[in-house]
Amino acid sequence: MGSKMIAFFALIAVAFVRASPPNFVLIFGDDLGYGDLGCFGHPSSLTPNLDRLAANGLRFTDFYVTSPVCSPSRAALLTGRYQTRSGIYPGVLYPSSIGGLPLNETTIAEVLKSKGYSTAMVGKWHLGVGANGAYLPTRQGFDNYLGIPYSHDQGSCQNLSCFPPDVKCFGRCDQGVVTVPLMLGDTIKQQPADFLKIEKSYGDFASQFIRVAAQNERPFFLYYPSHHTHYPQYAGEEYAGKSLRGPFGDALMEFDGTIGKILQTLMETDVINNTLVFFTSDNGPELMRRSRGGNSGLLKCGKGTTYEGGMREPAVAYWPGLIQPGVTHALSSSLDILPTFAKLAGASLPEVQLDGVEMTNILFNLGPSKRETMFYYPTDPSEKYSVFAVRWGKYKAHYYTRGATHSETTPDQDCSLFAFQKYHDPPLLFDLEADPSENYNLTGPDWDPVRTKITVLKEQFEATMVFGESEIGKGKDPTLEPCCTPECSPKPDCCRCNSEL
Numbered sequence: 146m147g148s149k150m151i152a153f154f155a156l157i158a159v160a161f162v163r164a165s166p167p168n169f170v171l172i173f174g175d176d177l178g179y180g181d182l183g184c185f186g187h188p189s190s191l192t193p194n195l196d197r198l199a200a201n202g203l204r205f206t207d208f209y210v211t212s213p214v215c216s217p218s219r220a221a222l223l224t225g226r227y228q229t230r231s232g233i234y235p236g237v238l239y240p241s242s243i244g245g246l247p248l249n250e251t252t253i254a255e256v257l258k259s260k261g262y263s264t265a266m267v268g269k270w271h272l273g274v275g276a277n278g279a280y281l282p283t284r285q286g287f288d289n290y291l292g293i294p295y296s297h298d299q300g301s302c303q304n305l306s307c308f309p310p311d312v313k314c315f316g317r318c319d320q321g322v323v324t325v326p327l328m329l330g331d332t333i334k335q336q337p338a339d340f341l342k343i344e345k346s347y348g349d350f351a352s353q354f355i356r357v358a359a360q361n362e363r364p365f366f367l368y369y370p371s372h373h374t375h376y377p378q379y380a381g382e383e384y385a386g387k388s389l390r391g392p393f394g395d396a397l398m399e400f401d402g403t404i405g406k407i408l409q410t411l412m413e414t415d416v417i418n419n420t421l422v423f424f425t426s427d428n429g430p431e432l433m434r435r436s437r438g439g440n441s442g443l444l445k446c447g448k449g450t451t452y453e454g455g456m457r458e459p460a461v462a463y464w465p466g467l468i469q470p471g472v473t474h475a476l477s478s479s480l481d482i483l484p485t486f487a488k489l490a491g492a493s494l495p496e497v498q499l500d501g502v503e504m505t506n507i508l509f510n511l512g513p514s515k516r517e518t519m520f521y522y523p524t525d526p527s528e529k530y531s532v533f534a535v536r537w538g539k540y541k542a543h544y545y546t547r548g549a550t551h552s553e554t555t556p557d558q559d560c561s562l563f564a565f566q567k568y569h570d571p572p573l574l575f576d577l578e579a580d581p582s583e584n585y586n587l588t589g590p591d592w593d594p595v596r597t598k599i600t601v602l603k604e605q606f607e608a609t610m611v612f613g614e615s616e617i618g619k620g621k622d623p624t625l626e627p628c629c630t631p632e633c634s635p636k637p638d639c640c641r642c643n644s645e646l
């Protein structure tokens with residue numbers, strides 16, 4: 146297709162958007178790496194629905210999240226701001242955390258609600274529970290919520306079934322806390338959540354939400370962050386033992402199955418041509434789980450590190466008729482989703498310092514990115530050490546490197562916990578186009594100007610960065626752990642219930 150034709154499509158896109166605001170479906174994987182999907186080269190994963198999205202949509206090769214761990218990455222996705230601004234650091238939130246994503250942060254759901262969108266979330270929140278559910282999704286712009294409000298390993302799991310008929314979950318998960326709750330809105334419906342049936346409930350909930358919104362001719366936003374590919378993996382009857390890739394593959398396949406169900410519902414309700422579906426994941430694979438962890442493909446290390454494997458993710462944008470099938474190498478980020486959805490919905494941006502840039506030129510014209518840089522914060526950002534690495538164009542400079550427990554067990558010694566924090570002066574410099582695996586430091590004086598330029602960009606960025614008070618640093622209070630029978634004893638084991646959804 147010629148560029149005129151593409152420009153024509155872009156015009157239609159804009160006109161179309163004005164006539165009737167598009168729907169958004171945002172799908173988020175968990176500890177899913179760059180190399181985990183069939184459409185990103187994994188030889189034994191079975192992801193037919195994601196592969197279909199990728200074949201008929203736009204596949205991103207250079208898409209980044211803002212943190213190599215969960216909660217901060219989610220905070221940045223939903224606010225379009227680095228987690229350092231909202232205070233979601235260091236590490237992740239716990240069931241008993243006192244803090245959470247501050248309520249004065251504006252989420253994508255809140256941006257879209259200002260334009261009359263109906264909003265729902267199904268799955269993993271991990272941005273706080275708080276006293277009386279003060280930080281739950283329902284307080285951050287989501288009209289409807291079904292899910293486990295944090296990681297599904299943040300509660301003992303050795304007695305729970307992860308695969309049918311009664312295969313116990315692999316490992317023990319976190320001990321000494323309540324088992325994980327399944328919440329509907331602000332109410333605990335099940336504790337512990339039933340991993341064999343949860344995905345069916347998620348799929349039904351998502352489909353029902355789409356049907357109701359379509360029936361009422363309301364534009365909608367569905368956010369579906371899955372738990373599946375995070376440890377411990379699980380899958381129900383329909384997918385257990387069905388993949389070529391063992392428990393991880395089965396869990397991934399069940400996740401993919403729900404994506405298929407969502408697409409099917411979008412078709413049946415005749416809204417598929419007016420819906421942007423966007424897929425990516427929160428951070429790199431947890432390599433320490435060995436074959437039960439994900440895979441970062443040709444990228445170096447994984448979860449917990451600021452190497453590419455920790456923060457570069459598979460991403461796909463799909464909108465039949467408006468986004469042409471293809472591949473983009475444009476530099477882009479989860480930070481850019483909020484500004485993009487806001488632009489397409491005709492909503493105004495929150496009046497705060499945003500770090501995202503809208504990417505409609507990439508989506509509709511296969512054009513260049515407005516994004517020049519990507520900053521890599523470690524799991525424990527601090528003003529003292531600031532960003533560990535910076536990407537500028539095709540170059541990446543590492544000022545600090547460090548391995549991580551999450552990335553243990555690979556033969557590459559740089560990924561290990563015992564690869565202690567190391568300062569690089571001059572910074573290590575890689576050409577990520579020629580050397581995506583970060584193997585070959587660019588040496589010699591020819592590269593001095595690139596190192597200097599990146600250091601200037603880093604300093605300019607740092608000058609705009611105001612660290613919010615650490616929400617995770619506010620500590621824990623065990624009485625905040627969600628319990629469906631709050632008066633029971635002895636805790637945490639007495640918190641049990643199972644009511645109809």
Ligand SMILES: *[C@@H]1O[C@H](CO)[C@@H](O)[C@H](O)[C@H]1NC(C)=O
Nearest residue numbers: 247248249250251497613614
């Ligand atoms: C939210 O409130 C806190 C505390 O008052 C403040 O420091 C922060 O800047 C506010 N954030 C936004 C996005 O307004």
Ligand SMILES: *[C@@H]1O[C@H](CO)[C@@H](O)[C@H](O)[C@H]1NC(C)=O
Nearest residue numbers: 301302303304305321324638
């Ligand atoms: C798991 O089951 C064992 C054996 O029935 C029991 O002793 C233990 O208390 C259970 N643990 C939890 C966390 O439920």
Ligand SMILES: *[C@@H]1O[C@H](CO)[C@@H](O)[C@H](O)[C@H]1NC(C)=O
Nearest residue numbers: 412414415416417418465466
């Ligand atoms: C969506 O558009 C395609 C053409 O681009 C058309 O074939 C299809 O029928 C449309 N689907 C719906 C549900 O409107």
Ligand SMILES: *[C@@H]1O[C@H](CO)[C@@H](O)[C@H](O)[C@H]1NC(C)=O
Nearest residue numbers: 571573574586587588589590
């Ligand atoms: C990387 O290259 C720079 C520039 O030539 C050099 O000064 C530095 O020692 C190299 N670092 C390593 C770890 O090889």
